[in-house]
Amino acid sequence: MLAGCSSLYFPPPPQVPLLTQKGEWSASMHTNLSQNTAIQGAYAVSDHLGVMGSASFLHTNKKKEAVDHDFAELGLGYFTRIADHRVLEVYGGYGGGRTKRVERTPTEGITRTLEGGLNKYFVQVNYTSKEKKSYHVLGRDWPLTYGTAMRASYVTLTDFHLNRQPAFNEDNIFFEPITYARVKLVGPLDAQFISGSNFGLKHRKFLKASNSVFQFGIIVNLGGQEGEK
Template identity: 65%
Template sequence: MPALFRAFLILLLPLLAGCSSLYFPPPPQVPLLTQKGEWSAGLHTNFSQNTAVQGAYAVSDHLGVMASASFLHADKKQSFFGNKNNRQTEDHDFVEAGLGYFTRLRQDRRVLEIYGGVGIGATKYTEYSRETNLPTERREGTLHKYFLQANYTSKEKKSFHVLGRDWPFNYGTAMRASYVQITDFRLNGVARAPEYNIFFEPITYTRIEVLGPLQLQLISGSNFGLIPRKYVKAANSVFQLGIVVNVGGQKGGK
């Protein structure tokens, strides 16, 4: 029963993502670096069309850098929670970069990473009347972000047998706290005061080894806005499905 309930929540996330917000969180990056010279790359997306390209590199045995670019350009009818007589467009482009520390724990069987970073991007939401196809509401501005994130996972892999072969997998968790502010904020062309929020985004992730270093990754989590806000709030999904590649790590695989 708990597994069925969890699956139901995952299916519900795309609907919850329809609540209007000008912040679309990129998936927390989990490179799981282990030694100098290792690099990680990933590509993720979700049902809301929020797509992210990510990369990370270990510049020393304990220091890593990472960066990501996410984008969303959608033209659709409003969601289950919106006015079905109207349609909406969402345009969101965002980049972020971080620097952090990584290490192995418990006799080399765990990986711990701690990153801090910044981000910036442009966001725009426009609602149109279905009858006239003219804008009825437009929100736009520039997003600034500061974040702190911790990743923790097991290096040891388990496996399941299906389709005549074993599929190694591992899993872990990440916790990210972010301060996000929108500046140059305009509502229907009229300047508004900046708005900010503090988000807490705990996630779990599962990686399934597909071929060599290529892995399929499922991210499922929550997004909590700690301050009640109207336009910068926790209304969009953290759920993501993607592929990840890690090359140059210590033997044993993560």
């Protein structure tokens, strides 16, 4: 969550398009209670090669702090279908953006300003570990599927300024495992809930794993193979 943490890294949700064949595409939008919002898309350029991209942003202005965070990612990877109802994806990619935090108190005004650039290299594995079930609620069946994603990211904080003065840059390695659940709403449109954690493998002051992955949103997949995913 946003409150009470000083990390300048806000992880976007790992994208899980679950591509199955050439020409399929996936689009999604996710957000959370901290207003960290991500718009994502993926496309299968062949029967086993997929590309994906995302843009995330967080802009808040509260009594104790203001945050401006903009980040984008691009990934390339391999996907394959396992048996009839499972999909395995492996992606690698790069991301970059800018982040700024202004901390203040009612009596002193602005007490600290932190800003810098972010660069990121990541590898990610997606796998549907479901079994698909349907729940009968409100007079209709709601098909539900489950999945997991494991992401490892190397993130660097560059051009870092503390109170407008140059400061030491930082780096960290983050491990971001998540689980997700999808509920089919209508046609190719699904609702998705993501819950996960964020672990930093290095001890850092400003680039640490203070913000976990928690998102909810909607997904649409078109052009895929028949069957559950």
